[in-house]
Every structure is written in structure tokens, then in C-alpha cells.
Amino acid sequence: TPCDDFKIMQEAWNTMKNEEVEILYTVFKAYPDIQAKFPQFVGKDLETIKGTAEFAVHATRIVSFMTEVISLLGNPDNLPAIMTLLSKLGKDHKSRGITVKQFDEFHEAFHNFLHTHSAWNDNVDAAWHCNEKKIRKVINANLE
Numbered sequence: 001t002p003c004d005d006f007k008i009m010q011e012a013w014n015t016m017k018n019e020e021v022e023i024l025y026t027v028f029k030a031y032p033d034i035q036a037k038f039p040q041f042v043g044k045d046l047e048t049i050k051g052t053a054e055f056a057v058h059a060t061r062i063v064s065f066m067t068e069v070i071s072l073l074g075n076p077d078n079l080p081a082i083m084t085l086l087s088k089l090g091k092d093h094k095s096r097g098i099t100v101k102q103f104d105e106f107h108e109a110f111h112n113f114l115h116t117h118s119a120w121n122d123n124v125d126a127a128w129h130c131n132e133k134k135i136r137k138v139i140n141a142n143l144e
């Protein structure tokens, strides 16, 4: 299945994973309701906060989480670790009042970023979608 092509997914991600600030900016720009959930960013001008250390720190937390999960893919021994990380992410965000709908929004905006990146192609897309579907299932089960 395309899920087994995790290597090309990891390679593509490696070319994008250092664009933390641009990734979070893309998400907040498309969905201000996501920005509004952050006590430190609510009501602030996105263009202004984009350049702050606080913004870079949070962008890096999110993107590093993704990097961690993506690096663990492909080895069945890592499955329990992946499940633990994803369940915790879902539970921690549920307790902040964040919804599946907002994760869908994040997802969509995040994809606009990925798709406009030069490392993206049909093979990466297929591998990404297959793995992402499974990942989102675990997160959603813990968000609901």
C-alpha cells in the first residue's frame, strides 16, 4: 500500500520541516479561529506576532511533534510509541476545547503549504494521505 512508502514521505518532509514559522503562519492566516485558541496570540495582529520568539517556539513545538511521528513510521516496534504520542495529542487538545473541525481546518491549511512546496509529487501525496488517514483516526478518537 502507499502507506509503505513512508521513506519518500520522510524525505519530502525533511525538505520542509525547518519552515516551522511559515507553516504555523499559513494555518493562522487561513483560520483565525485556530489562532484565537492560543492565549498568547488571541486578538493579536498575525503579521506582528509572526516575527516573535514566542511564535517561533510554538511553531517549532508543533512541527517537531510531526517530525517525531513521521520518523517513527515504518518500524512496527514503534507502533506503541506512535499511538501514545497521538492519543496524548488528542486528549491534551480536547481538554483545551479544540475540536475535530479545527483539526480538519489545520489539516487543510497545512496541505496548502505542503502542496506548494517543490518536494511534493504524486508519490509523496499518496504515501502522505495513506499514513495521515491512520494518524488522524487516532487523534480524532481522542478529541471526540
Ligand code: HEM
Binding pocket: 033, 034, 035, 037, 038, 039, 040, 058, 061, 062, 063, 065, 066, 089, 092, 093, 096, 098, 102, 103, 104, 106
Ligand atoms: C487544530 C488546531 C489547533 C489548536 C487550536 C491548537 C492549540 C494549542 C494550544 C492552545 C496549545 C497550548 C499552547 C501553550 O501552552 O503555549 C497547544 C499546544 C501544543 N500543540 Fe496544538 N493546536 C492545534 C493543532 C495542533 C496540531 C495539528 C499539532 C501537531 C500535529 C499540535 C501540537 C501541539 C503541541 C506539540 C503542543 C505542546 C504540547 C501540549 O501542550 O500539548 N497542535 N496547541
